[in-house]
Amino acid sequence: MRLSLRVLYAARGVWRECFPLHGRDVARWFPGHMAKGLKKMQSSLKLVDCVIEVHDARIPLSGRNPLFQETLGLKPHLLVLNKKDLADLTEQQEIVHYLEGNGIKNVIFTNCIKDENIKQIIPKVTELIGCSYRYHRAENLEYCIMVVGVPNVGKSSLINSLRRQHLRTGKAARVGGEPGITRAVTSRIQVCEHPLMFLLDTPGVLAPRIENVETGLKLAICGTVLDHLVGEETMADYLLYTLNRHGLFGYVQHYGLASACDDIEQVLKSVAVKLGKTRKVKVLTGTGDVRVTQPNYAMAARDFLRTFRSGLLGPVMLDRDIMPACC
Ligand SMILES: Nc1nc2c(ncn2[C@@H]2O[C@H](COP(=O)(O)OP(=O)(O)OP(=O)(O)O)[C@@H](O)[C@H]2O)c(=O)[nH]1
Numbered sequence: 001m002r003l004s005l006r007v008l009y010a011a012r013g014v015w016r017e018c019f020p021l022h023g024r025d026v027a028r029w030f031p032g033h034m035a036k037g038l039k040k041m042q043s044s045l046k047l048v049d050c051v052i053e054v055h056d057a058r059i060p061l062s063g064r065n066p067l068f069q070e071t072l073g074l075k076p077h078l079l080v081l082n083k084k085d086l087a088d089l090t091e092q093q094e095i096v097h098y099l100e101g102n103g104i105k106n107v108i109f110t111n112c113i114k115d116e117n118i119k120q121i122i123p124k125v126t127e128l129i130g131c132s133y134r135y136h137r138a139e140n141l142e143y144c145i146m147v148v149g150v151p152n153v154g155k156s157s158l159i160n161s162l163r164r165q166h167l168r169t170g171k172a173a174r175v176g177g178e179p180g181i182t183r184a185v186t187s188r189i190q191v192c193e194h195p196l197m198f199l200l201d202t203p204g205v206l207a208p209r210i211e212n213v214e215t216g217l218k219l220a221i222c223g224t225v226l227d228h229l230v231g232e233e234t235m236a237d238y239l240l241y242t243l244n245r246h247g248l249f250g251y252v253q254h255y256g257l258a259s260a261c262d263d264i265e266q267v268l269k270s271v272a273v274k275l276g277k278t279r280k281v282k283v284l285t286g287t288g289d290v291r292v293t294q295p296n297y298a299m300a301a302r303d304f305l306r307t308f309r310s311g312l313l314g315p316v317m318l319d320r321d322i323m324p325a326c327c
Helices: 005-011 032-047 066-072 092-101 118-130 155-167 213-221 232-245 250-254 264-275 297-309
Strands: 050-056 077-082 107-109 143-148 189-192 197-201 278-285 288-295
Touching: 032 066, 032 143, 050 066, 050 118, 050 155, 066 143, 077 118, 077 155, 092 107, 107 118, 118 143, 118 155, 143 155, 155 189, 155 197, 213 232, 213 297, 232 250, 232 264, 232 297, 250 297, 264 288, 264 297
Parallel strands: 050 077, 050 143, 077 107, 143 197
Antiparallel strands: 189 197, 278 288
C-alpha cells in the first residue's frame, strides 16, 4: 500500500536519512568458509558449457559474488533474476541497461514458484552455447549447465521449475526457506530432452568480503544468511527504514497500526501486542519480585521479516538507493 501524496508529504523529514551502521561487523555475518564450495565448482567446470547465475531480483545490482565472474567467467553466462514476484520492477529497463553497461548482457527475470519466464531459459542457453567455443566438448551433443548463486535465491527451485516445464516431471532438487539447503555440487539433473540438457545444482556461495554493511543487510533481509547471525531486530529495523524511505507503508495496514513510524521499538511493540506475542518477565522491585507482561520483540521481528519475505508487504526494489539516476 502506498500512502497518498498528502500523507507522504506530511511525513517528509520524519524518516531517517541513513541507517546507523556503527559497530556492525559484517565479516561475522558472512564467514569465509564458502570458498570450499567455490573450489568444488571450479573443479566441475570442465564438464560445463554454460553458467546460469541466479540472484534475487530485489537486489539486482548488489550482493552478487564477484568470484563467480572471476573464476567461472570463461563460460557463457546467463543471469537469472529470480523472485520477480517480490520485486518492484517498475525500473526493469533501467536495471537491464545498467547491467549491460557492466558487461552482463543476458538477463532473464523469473518466478520459479509460478514458472514465469522459465521457458525463455533453455532457448537462451542454447543460443549462448551455440555462439561459444566448446573446447573438447564440441562433439558432445548433450549440454551441461552449472547453476550458481548466493544462498537461498532459488537455484534448486529453478531446476525443479525447468523440469516441470520441459519434462513434466516433479522435484529433483531440495528446496528450503533457509539458506544452506543445498550442501554439495550435485550429480547431473536432466532438465530437457531436446536439446538434451543437464544441470548441476551447487551450494550457495557468498562473497568472502561483502562490499559494505548495507549490502550485507540487504542480503540478510532477502534471507541469504541465517537470521541469527545478523540479529532479527537489526534486520527488522533495516527493513522498516527501507520501507519508510520507499514510501511502502503496507505494514501499517497489515498490522493495523495507527500510523507509519520510523522507530523500530514502537513498531515491534505494536506488532507484538497485535499478534498477542507477549511474555511475562520477573522484575525485582524494592518490595520483592513482580511479574510484568512485556512485548516479545524477538517474535515480532521474526513475524515482520517473514511477512515481508512472503510478499505481503508489497514488492520492493532494495537497490533503488544505488541505481544511478541516469541508468
Ligand atoms: N516468492 C518466491 N519464492 C521463491 C522463488 N523461487 C524460490 N523461492 C523460495 O525461495 C526459497 C529458497 O529456494 P531454494 O530453491 O531452496 O534456493 P537455493 O538457492 O537453492 O538455496 P541454497 O540451497 O540455500 O543455496 C524457498 O522457500 C523457495 O520456495 C520465486 O520465484 N518467488
